[in-house]
Amino acid sequence: MSDIYQHFRKDEQPFVDQVLGWKKIALDQYRMKLTDFLDPREQFITESVIQHGEELGIMFFGGYEGAERKRALIYPDYLEPSIQDVELSYFQVNYAKKFISLEHPKLLGSLIGTGLKRQKFGDLLFSEEDVQFICTSDVADFVRAQLTHVGRAAVSLEEITQAEIKPVIMKTDIKEDTISSLRLDAVCAAVSRQSRQKAQLLVKNGLVKVNWKVTEDPSFTIGEGDQLSVRGFGRFSLKTIDGKTKKDKFKVTFELLT
Structure with a gap:
């Protein structure tokens, strides 16, 4: 088991241990294990560790094709997971667009200011028309109740569907x-x-x-x-x-x- 650590940085060993724990849950309890949002490096580590074993599959999804931050679903290979199993909620941020503009750092800071971890939030999407974000479904009601301001700007959250998400296409x-x-x-x-x-x-x-x-x-x-x-x-x-x-x-x- 210790051989697996040689493939990763020393500071990443605690995260590797966490992935090994997820793997054990899926194998021992014969059930799906859903993670919070992972950044691309964490996705790489998770996939690498899970692939060292057998009898397990893994699926990543962040709300839309090309998402940067994604949740991982680790599952026994006899199960057939769907996108709904990833349990995501989608929000549009409504505010007085004619008078103010919202910026990525301020929105992220306000979301973290609710007391939740960064891992509960996926990509923050800023298009010319809309500001949207994705979060784990287990915190959606809490976020909707708590996020009333971004900086000094008053905002309200409107829950939307996955189809209404407007990803920013990066070149x-x-x-x-x-x-x-x-x-x-x-x-x-x-x-x-x-x-x-x-x-x-x-x-x-x-x-x-x-x-x-x-x-x-x-x-x-x-x-x-x-x-x-x-x-x-x-x-x-x-x-x-x-x-x-x-x-x-x-x-x-x-x-x-x-």
Whole structure:
């Protein structure tokens, strides 16, 4: 069992243990195990750990095709889960659009300000016309009662159907590259097309986020599924690590999100 940890970072071991616990529930109790929302890296870890065993299936769904944050449903392979089993609720945020505008950080801060964990909320969707978000169904009534303001703006929530969700279609650009290391500074140098030295400064100055968290350690190891945000250069995802070249460099595939 301990061999599984070698595939992940040390700081990810508690999450690996959590996934192993979900796996045990599905196997021992012969039932589905539904998680809260997972970010792309957590989805990668969950799928990797579940695939180490047999007799289990896994399904991810975040409310619409292309969702970034998704819930995982782990189930005995003789069951046939449906999207309804993922138990999502969808909301539109109504406010005085003529006079104010809502921003992603403020909405997220207000949702977390209700006392709920980030994991209870999926993607926050901002289109030209609407502001919408997705949450787990078990907290939907609580969120509707508690969220009356975003910042100083008065808001009301209207529950909508999945069909009414208006996903923001992000343009993506796939790029294959080779890098000398999976260290954060080396990856940042590759995606920003700068020297390793300049990339290190970006990291040390707090201008780089990994999975939405500022990471100031240039030696931090990047893995498949990690999302990087480099201020001034955009957002990137390390989609795959495709082995090594004859010169011992890593062959990787990046996805640029715009």
